Amino acid sequence: MNKILIQNAKIVNEGSIFEGNVYIEEDTIVKVGSFEMHPDEDCTIIDARGQYLIPxxxxxxxxxxxxxxxxxxxxxxxxxxxxxxxxxxxxxxxxxxxxxxxxxxxxxxxxxxxxxxxxxxxxxxxxxxxxxxxxxxxxxxxxxxxxxxxxxxxxxxxxxxxxxxxxxxxxxxxxxxxxxxxxxxxxxxxxxxxxxxxxxxxxxxxxxxxxxxxxxxxxxxxxxxxxxxxxxxxxxxxxxxxxxxxxxxxxxxxxxxxxxxxxxxxxxxxxxxxxxxxxxxxxxxxxxxxxxxxxxxxxxxxxxxxxxxxxxxxxxxxxxxxxxxxxxxxxxxxxxxxxxxxxxxxxxxxxxxxxxxxxxxxxxxxxQIEKRGFVKPGYFADLVLVDAAAPWTVTKENVLAKCGWSPFEGYTFKSKISHTFVNGELVYSNDKVSTIKAGKRLLFER
Incomplete structure (x- = not known):
């Protein structure tokens, strides 16, 4: 079973910012808050101290x-x-x-x-x-x-x-x-x-x-x-x-x-x-x-x-x-x-x-998207960690779109995406996209 514990993040959700942890099993958020936990050996732990965690x-x-x-x-x-x-x-x-x-x-x-x-x-x-x-x-x-x-x-x-x-x-x-x-x-x-x-x-x-x-x-x-x-x-x-x-x-x-x-x-x-x-x-x-x-x-x-x-x-x-x-x-x-x-x-x-x-x-x-867009227990674990104090400059070499250019080329942003999770899978970290194509078809509560 895929298990991930994100610790010490500044969680931005539903109009507030609070420090806490998020625990994920498989594709789902299980716990959110200031809970203490002694995870299994097979649980991946990510220390997000100083970073913002957003949906x-x-x-x-x-x-x-x-x-x-x-x-x-x-x-x-x-x-x-x-x-x-x-x-x-x-x-x-x-x-x-x-x-x-x-x-x-x-x-x-x-x-x-x-x-x-x-x-x-x-x-x-x-x-x-x-x-x-x-x-x-x-x-x-x-x-x-x-x-x-x-x-x-x-x-x-x-x-x-x-x-x-x-x-x-x-x-x-x-x-x-x-x-x-x-x-x-x-x-x-x-x-x-x-x-x-x-x-x-x-x-x-x-x-x-x-x-x-x-x-x-x-x-x-x-x-x-x-x-x-x-x-x-x-x-x-x-x-x-x-x-x-x-x-x-x-x-x-x-x-x-x-x-x-x-x-x-x-x-x-x-x-x-x-x-x-x-x-x-x-x-x-x-x-x-x-x-x-x-x-x-x-x-x-x-x-x-x-x-x-x-x-x-x-x-x-x-x-x-x-x-x-x-x-x-x-x-x-x-x-x-x-x-x-x-x-x-x-x-x-x-x-x-x-x-x-x-x-x-x-x-x-x-x-009316089903179980996405919020950091909540029971929702799909689509989560992003942002380091708001990690400057980087957009260049042709780091543009990932197939066309190979960006209107932001030459601009230095103060913030950087450090981790992206899709359905509980870590699909982006350390400036690299993984090989895991974790996307699922969106469903709608209508």
Missing amino acids: GAIDDQVHFREPGLTHKGDIESESRAAVAGGITSFIEQPNTIPNAVTQEILEEKYQIAAASSFANYSFMMGATNDNLDEVLKTNPKNVAGIKIFLGSSTGNMLVDNEVVLEKIFSSTPLLIAVHCEDEATIKNNLAIFKAQYGEDIPVTAHHLIRSEEACYISSSRAIALAKKTGARLHVFHLSTAKEMELFTNAIPLEEKKITAEVCVHHLWFSDEDYVTKGNFIKWNPAVKTAKDREALWEALNDDRIDVIATDHAPHTLDEKNKKYAEAPSGGPLVQHAVVALFEAFHQGKISLEKIVQKMCHNPAVLF
Whole structure:
């Protein structure tokens, strides 16, 4: 039997920080607290003195590129990067090739992950203008939800038929996650910049093309439709101050029908960074202004925004080095998301308790994930130890994503992931990912 005793950790859980121990048997947390224990000889003991122990982060939005785009990344390579970054569970999006828009294609992705994932996994079912029958077959017990692209992005799955949208919103009990950008607004803005620059549009125009207006028009429409139909709506990667007026902190998360997510890059970068980072911070929705970033932090801290995710979406260096108009949007973030939020803690922008709430507890509550996201007896032992006083610098050599680059290259983080456990297995320690592919399919209490 696999037995692990983590001692003397500063445990961050459910709004408090306390020193204590965690005892694990097999894949489950058995004890948490200040108990004394004389473990068996076959028990592994880890002295975590001075380190923070948090639940494994749950990333509700990644693009791991398998099948069909595995030159950019695959489930094995990107889940390896995830566990090195303290992310123990991920929910992957359907814009792979082929798009995951039938139950058969969706199940094939689960089979790939079962054989290759270091982290726990779930996959979104994709909606299109003509696959409502397939969408309605989705099992709420073992699929995270339905993903709808209301703006075109990498692997175009745009749903722009309003009759179809209303049918999906009114027909499924599942959580509906949306990418919100108004296509007509983006096309009009792009035409203006093409008229001025031809094919040599500067990347500094990205947030003006995929503008605040484009985001707000789309997200406000989606929210209005959710209110009309009673749908359970989750709005991905919010990027503007204006959108924050659409969300509330007046009711508990468990009672919210409309929830909000922000991604690490929208909290970290601003339009000023396009000059030095170029296409390497080109995302959809675009990184906006410093004022927008400030509003996102405010909404995150006052609970209008419920979840922090990555939208991890790797592309090759060759693709990113193309001209702005040809370079795809997206970048790798799973390896550096948790330490980036700990950096924000060091900077006084957010508390450790709030980081754990937004990256661990809330995704579990929001998606109704079974027995994950908390440091509690009876829960799966998905745990992460963070040394908040262990500086390290991101270099090409220590990036684990298959694409081989990071927008954080050259940055020195003050905190480091020291250990990651997935289902009680030590999958990352001493800067190395183990060979144990311990990930399991996420299940949902619905």
